[in-house]
Amino acid sequence: MKLKITFILALFFIGFTSAQTKVGTVNSELIIGKMPQMKGVLQRVENYGKQLDSSFQVKATEYKEKVNSFKAEEKLMTDDDKKARIQELRTLEQEMGKFRQNGTAMMQLQKEQNMRPLYKKLSEVIAEVAKANGYTQILTTTGNEFGYIDERFDITQLVLDKLGIKE
Template sequence: MKLKTTFIIALFFVGFANAQTKVGTVNSDLIIGKMPQMKGVLQRVENYGKTLDSTFQIKATEYKAKVDSFKAEDKIMTEDDRKNRIIELQKMEQEMAKFRQNGSAMIQLQREQSLRPLYKKMSEVIAEVAKENGYTQILTTNTNQFEYIDERFDITQLVLDKLGIKE
């Protein structure tokens, strides 16, 4: 009976010891920023922004031309023409404001889509490094909400090394 009890207690402690977790940390922003593909991402986003800017400039030039035309013809217009032209200018202003607002969202979307493959690759390498080193959980340090992190458990450099990125 004593042998069975001792055996059960030993199994409990072995199971408890195996259930221990090893938590590591990683700075994913640092890794993404050092990836060589990041330059291409930034260039694509910048080019996309320039395209949107040039489209906006065309709209702004059209708007300015209509405003100048309105000012030049203001004294010879009928009241109905004046109202119609004012409504047209207000619509153009609204369209330009909407374009500006949508442009910011479109640039952000372009950035996210361009970064998605980099984050996927980084996540795969983090998983490999974690498995190779016996980590059960990896937390990101990007938000800086940790009070204390033991540097021994930071795998950022291991991930950079696995990606072939030199400091």
């Protein structure tokens, strides 16, 4: 008899705890891509990239001029002058390589800084929708792998509606 009561209590407890949990999913990348502010972010990042490109072009032009100057004057130079000019060209090449690497990192940083307000707003709206609909957890569908997702609990459309974004 004790075993039956324990079993019934265990079933009741399991049913009670699972009834309190409501898990939903959201496709945050889809929503971010559809937010009207995204166009402005992409434009600012593109403009920043153009600034970096123009700075790089100045360095590239300077490098080409020095290479052409070296080629034109190479026959008239002493060995010490050649070594010094070759070292100068190598230094410029290294600087250009560092500039490229830094430029890539700066572009990524610029994009992240511009995207931060969008993700903050999305996070706030997801929290509002989740609370209003009684969800205890919301998982993002992008970047994660799920064996099964019940589409009834996907709040992507609710978040899009709350943001006023039409498909």
